Amino acid sequence: MNKKDNMIKMKSVNKWYGKIQVLNDCSLEVSKGEVIVVCGPSGSGKSTLIKTINGLEPVKSGEITVSGISVTNKSTDLDQMRSKIGMVFQNFELFPHMNVTENIKLGQMKVLGRTDEEADQKAKALLERVGLTEHAEKYPSQLSGGQQQRVAIARGLAMEPMAMLFDEPTSALDPEMINEVLDVMVKLAKEGMTMMVVTHEMGFARKVADRVIFMDYGKIIEDAPSQDFFGSPRSDRAQEFLSKILNH
């Protein structure tokens, strides 16, 4: 892994919803190929944090760059930039009026300008990769939650992104479907994809995360290599959080 290449950089980011400060002086760096897990209690600002990286959530102040391109600069073509960052949502957000293949082809054709044939081939290859070849013609409502989320990952990968953002990708899933999604993500991490994952799946964090970021009240409380984080979190709040979610 080449630790010198900065992929995502965030410096002193602040954001308010009305009078509530949801992000408080957040700074972080993610190198190319790194896998970062972001965790913390609900309402701590972790989903908001990763949504600022592709500009889905505008920020009040601070600087965010992805691969050297500023997200916070008004003159940046955000649409262009977003196409290079894949995003997977808690509720999958597949397009219900399109079948699985069409879901994967839409961005390729309308944003990247690939031909129908190129997009189709890419979709086929990706569906094989996430183990859903036989579901290519089905509509999202005909799939289980786990299958839908795997399609959503394939849809993100179809754009050949330089990084992938995951916003609680397994929180809306039945327990027996969590692993099929995590398996795909582990594979992706091992192939060297730069990933930022908001999740409470500490097993996943332990297995593949290079670093764990712990947030509370909109602040980044800890940013530590994962073995250090799980060994002995430095902050009391992180310790308390871990004991709550690990001890059952």
Add this chain to the structure above:
Amino acid sequence: MFELDFSVIPANSSLLWEGIKMTFLLTGLAIVGGIILGTFLALLRIAKIPVLSQFSAAYVNFFRSLPLILVIFWLFFLVPLIVGRPVGAFSSVLVAFILFEAAYYSEIIRAGINSVRLGQLAAARAMGLTYIQSMRYVILPQAFRAMTPILLTQAIILFQDTSLVYVVGLRDFLVSAEIVANRDQRLVEMFLFVALVYFVFCFAASLGVKYLQKRINNEL
């Protein structure tokens, strides 16, 4: 006592047929035009640019505060003035219907857009689609699907409302029937027939609405 004599209907079938064609042509064009303009107004309304959404809101409130018959009447005089030459009753009536219906359609379409989950727009934007592309390929197709029954209901109302064109002398189905009724002194027969035709079409369409509603509810 008088005898009912329905032979007056086949005897005047070509005139009545022309009338029916006019009614359907007007209804069809007004639906298409109304939905296009209505979609445009709905998109302006939800735009985050105040002057655009205020314009759209004012437009909708204006037309929804006027009786349709007045709009038809006004445009019959206004359209020739605006374009500077006579345009004929059909064109002016069509413009009136499109402008008027668009106000209603835009409210339906706006509700349809709002019924699509916010996350869908986020997902579309996240893959790099522009706002317009996201609307075009992701949001509007879902919105239209959800609101097809309501749009069709509005179309039924419009179909009935086209009969108001008698005020400017356009020969739609009702006017054609009235001409026959007065000329041949067969008012009861003709107006029974007119009522039956309107009823059959509207009732069939409303059954269609029910069927669609059921199918959509099953899918969601």
